[in-house]
Structures are given as C-alpha cells and as structure tokens.
Amino acid sequence: xxxxxxxxxxxxxxxxxxxxxxxxxxxxxxxxxxxxxxxxxxxxxxxxxxxxxxxxxxxxxxxxxxxxxxxxxxxxxxxxxxxxxxxxxxxxxxxxxxxxxxxxxxxxxxxxxxxxxxxxxxxxxxxxxxxxxxxxxxxxxxxxxxxxxxxxxxxxxxxxxxxxxxxxxxxxxxxxxxxxxxxxxxxxxxxxxxxxxxxxxxxxxxxxxxxxxxxxxxxxxxxxxxxxx
Amino acid sequence: xxxxxxxxxxxxxxxxxxxxxxxxxxxxxxxxxxxxxxxxxxxxxxxxxxxxxxxxxxxxxxxxxxxxxxxxxxxxxxxxxxxxxxxxxxxxxxxxxxxxxxxxxxxxxxxxxxxxxxxxxxxxxxxxxxxxxxxxxxxxxxxxxxxxxxxxxxxxxxxxxxxxxxxxxxxxxxxxxxxxxxxxxxxxxxxxxxxxxxxxxxxxxxxxxxxxxxxxxxxxxxxxxxxxx
Numbered sequence: 001x002x003x004x005x006x007x008x009x010x011x012x013x014x015x016x017x018x019x020x021x022x023x024x025x026x027x028x029x030x031x032x033x034x035x036x037x038x039x040x041x042x043x044x045x046x047x048x049x050x051x052x053x054x055x056x057x058x059x060x061x062x063x064x065x066x067x068x069x070x071x072x073x074x075x076x077x078x079x080x081x082x083x084x085x086x087x088x089x090x091x092x093x094x095x096x097x098x099x100x101x102x103x104x105x106x107x108x109x110x111x112x113x114x115x116x117x118x119x120x121x122x123x124x125x126x127x128x129x130x131x132x133x134x135x136x137x138x139x140x141x142x143x144x145x146x147x148x149x150x151x152x153x154x155x156x157x158x159x160x161x162x163x164x165x166x167x168x169x170x171x172x173x174x175x176x177x178x179x180x181x182x183x184x185x186x187x188x189x190x191x192x193x194x195x196x197x198x199x200x201x202x203x204x205x206x207x208x209x210x211x212x213x214x215x216x217x218x219x220x221x222x223x224x225x226x227x228x229x
Numbered sequence: 230x231x232x233x234x235x236x237x238x239x240x241x242x243x244x245x246x247x248x249x250x251x252x253x254x255x256x257x258x259x260x261x262x263x264x265x266x267x268x269x270x271x272x273x274x275x276x277x278x279x280x281x282x283x284x285x286x287x288x289x290x291x292x293x294x295x296x297x298x299x300x301x302x303x304x305x306x307x308x309x310x311x312x313x314x315x316x317x318x319x320x321x322x323x324x325x326x327x328x329x330x331x332x333x334x335x336x337x338x339x340x341x342x343x344x345x346x347x348x349x350x351x352x353x354x355x356x357x358x359x360x361x362x363x364x365x366x367x368x369x370x371x372x373x374x375x376x377x378x379x380x381x382x383x384x385x386x387x388x389x390x391x392x393x394x395x396x397x398x399x400x401x402x403x404x405x406x407x408x409x410x411x412x413x414x415x416x417x418x419x420x421x422x423x424x425x426x427x428x429x430x431x432x433x434x435x436x437x438x439x440x441x442x443x444x445x446x447x448x449x450x451x452x453x454x455x456x457x458x
Binding site for chain 1: 347388427440447451457
C-alpha cells in the first residue's frame with residue numbers, strides 16, 4: 001500500500017522506516033521539503049537532522065504535506081499536536097477524503113514549560129478535532145500512548161501490553177488493526193475503546209506517561225490492562 | 230493504628246472494612262451520622278444503604294467528619310471529589326495536622342452527564358488542592374486509579390499490576406506503602422511518581438479508565454506498567 005507519513009520528527013521517521021521495511025511505498029510529508037533537508041542541527045531531543053536520516057532511507061522521499069497526502073492511500077499524522085490541524089489543512093481535505101487517517105499525535109502544549117499540558121481535554125480531543133475538520137477522512141486514533149520505538153517494535157517490551165484504537169469507522173479500525181499486527185502487535189493486544197470521542201481517554205494518558213517517564217528515567221515502557229483472574 | 234475513613238460510599242466502606250479486618254480501629258466519617266444511618270434506599274449504584282453495611286460491620290461506627298478525623302491517627306479521604314474539600318474542612322485542619330492524609334478521591338464532575346469530566350486538570354489536581362488547603366497534613370495520593378474491590382484485594386487481578394503514590398513527604402509515602410503491602414500489594418507493585426503534583430497524572434488516568442470500563446464491560450481491571458526486556 002502507499003502511505004503518507006506527515007511529520008519528520010523521530011515519530012514520523014520511525015513509522016515511515018517501519019512501513020518501508022514492510023514493503024510499502026512511503027512518502028514523508030513536511031511543510032517545506034527543501035528547508036527540512038537543509039537543516040544541519042540535531043533537533044531539540046538530539047536526533048540527527050532529517051538529511052542524515054534520509055541518506056539512510058533514500059526510498060522515503062520528503063514531500064510537501066499535500067504531495068505526500070495525495071500520494072498516500074492511507075495517511076498517518078505524526079506531527080506535533082499543536083501543529084496537526086495546520087499540517088492537515090496544508091495536506092488538503094481532497095487528499096484526505098475517503099482515506100484512513102491514522103492520528104498518533106498528542107495535543108501537548110510545551111509553551112508553558114515542562115511538563116507540557118494537554119489541550120483540549122475532557123470534552124474534546126485532537127482526534128475529534130481532526131475528524132470534525134475532515135469529515136470525509138476515516139480517522140483512527142492509535143499509538144499515541146507510547147514511545148515511537150515501541151509503536152513499531154512491541155516485542156521490545158517484556159510480556160503483554162496494549163495499544164488502543166478509537167474511531168467511528170469500523171472498517172478503518174480493522175485496517176489499522178491489521179497494520180498493527182504487521183508491526184508485531186498480537187491482535188489480542190489491540191483494545192478498541194469505541195468511537196473517536198474515546199480518544200479523550202487515550203490522549204489524557206499522556207500526563208501519567210510523562211510522570212512515569214520521570215519516575216522510571218526512561219521511555220521504554222507501556223501500559224498493560226490486566227483483568228481479573 | 231486508629232484510622233478515620235471519610236466517606237460512606239462503597240469505596241469508604243470497602244477501605245474501612247479492610248482496615249478493621251487487619252485489626253485496626255476504624256471510624257467512618259460522614260456529614261450527619263444520623264441521616265446516614267436513617268437512609269433506607271440503595272445508592273445510585275445499587276449498593277445497600279449504610280445501615281445494612283453497618284449491621285455487618287458494627288466495629289466501624291459512623292461519626293461526624295470532625296469526630297472521625299479527631300479519632301484517626303491516619304485519615305483516608307474517600308469522599309466524592311467534588312465534595313472532598315468541604316468534607317475535609319468539616320473534619321477540621323486541627324484534626325488533620327501532622328497526620329498522614331491518604332487521598333483516594335477523584336475530582337470527577339458528573340453534573341454534565343456521563344462520562345464525567347475531570348476538574349482540575351493539567352496544572353492542578355485534587356491531591357494538590359488538599360495539600361494546599363491543609364499544609365500541615367501529610368498528603369499522599371494513591372489508589373484512585375482502580376475499582377475499590379481491587380484496592381483492598383489486589384490478588385483478584387491476574388498477574389502483576391500497579392498502584393501509584395504521589396506526595397511531598399517521603400515518610401508518609403513509606404507509611405502508605407506499608408499499608409498497601411498489608412492490603413496485599415507486593416512492594417514492587419508500588420510506583421512512586423514523585424511529589425504531590427504528580428497526582429495530576431494519576432487523576433488524569435480516569436478518562437481512559439472510564440472508557441476501558443465501557444469497552445470491557447466491567448471494572449475488574451487495572452494498569453500494569455511494563456518495561457523493556
């Protein structure tokens with residue numbers, strides 16, 4: 001399948017590389033491909049500049065958001081939460097219509113310092129905002145509750161753990177579940193929370209994720225929902 | 230030890246009964262003990278009236294919030310989140326000063342229908358509000374992330390799972406951890422998130438807890454934080 005991955009941060013690179021390794025055709029979307037390629041400094045988290053990554057992944061060309069979304073049969077939003085709607089508008093509603101749109105972004109606001117806050121909360125979510133803004137896209141919220149290294153390699157975690165999916169379109173959730181299985185997730189590890197409004201719950205996991213990251217000193221963990229004996 | 234459990238809902242009853250079963254002296258606090266005893270209807274969740282429970286637990290007398298807090302060497306707040314500060318003010322700062330105050334309440338607002346929303350979020354938490362309102366109490370947020378049946382019987386869940394503690398007072402967290410161990414929690418299952426401000430994370434777990442409750446169809450589950458191989 002042809003995939004568009006919107007966003008060139010570590011999450012976007014990790015998803016794009018995984019999709020390419022599975023034999024998919026992948027374009028990675030960014031606002032200004034030339035500017036993205038021209039950067040020579042590591043990002044704020046110390047990841048190498050995009051050009052370094054692209055040299056190792058020449059099959060994943062950087063494209064504008066619109067070019068990438070037009071190319072992809074399925075679109076994955078990995079942009080920063082505060083930039084996600086702008087990026088998707090740049091991608092264009094015509095390029096998203098009818099397509100499965102996988103939203104793995106979190107609406108974290110770093111403008112007031114660390115730890116970031118979430119916005120929206122409670123009565124709305126980024127997943128819902130995306131679905132409302134692009135009613136013809138088939139939005140599925142997933143994978144936003146863990147570090148990107150785990151998204152594409154769930155076996156790095158010891159024992160069972162979970163990934164959540166939220167969305168109105170049952171067929172889209174089925175397709176996303178099959179994609180997760182191809183990433184290495186046992187189908188039994190995928191928990192369907194319900195409609196896209198349940199993304200409120202998945203996004204509001206981030207505050208404890210951030211505190212666990214602090215308490216444990218690393219991001220190599222995930223949530224397992226354990227039931228009664 | 231002498232414990233005051235504030236709140237006569239199912240959570241308060243469950244904690245009080247467990248403490249009594251472990252040999253502690255327990256008083257259960259309510260706004261108006263006579264009114265609490267006089268109720269004859271089940272509560273909104275179908276639990277029997279308090280008098281029925283009291284008949285089975287005659288060693289746990291209902292007292293006013295102030296009487297109970299004055300009696301307890303340690304105080305457990307199990308009141309509804311929206312009523313917690315009022316209940317604690319009724320208990321009285323003098324009756325809380327210097328004591329470990331275990332806050333298991335969640336600031337859920339049911340006034341706009343189901344599912345409830347959380348208030349505060351992001352930049353404050355009920356745990357912090359309680360600590361600010363009663364600076365001489367040694368507040369520990371814990372046990373708010375699961376059904377009360379699991380709080381006092383962690384073995385009902387299959388395999389490892391976790392309980393979080395948040396608080397400024399290391400000695401208070403140590404005492405609470407020992408209490409949790411006496412409830413059946415392996416010490417390794419207790420995750421110290423840090424200061425009381427980390428209660429923001431633990432409280433913001435409730436939105437996904439509520440969606441999981443809906444998706445799974447029961448409340449007999451808990452979170453396990455799983456690390457790398």
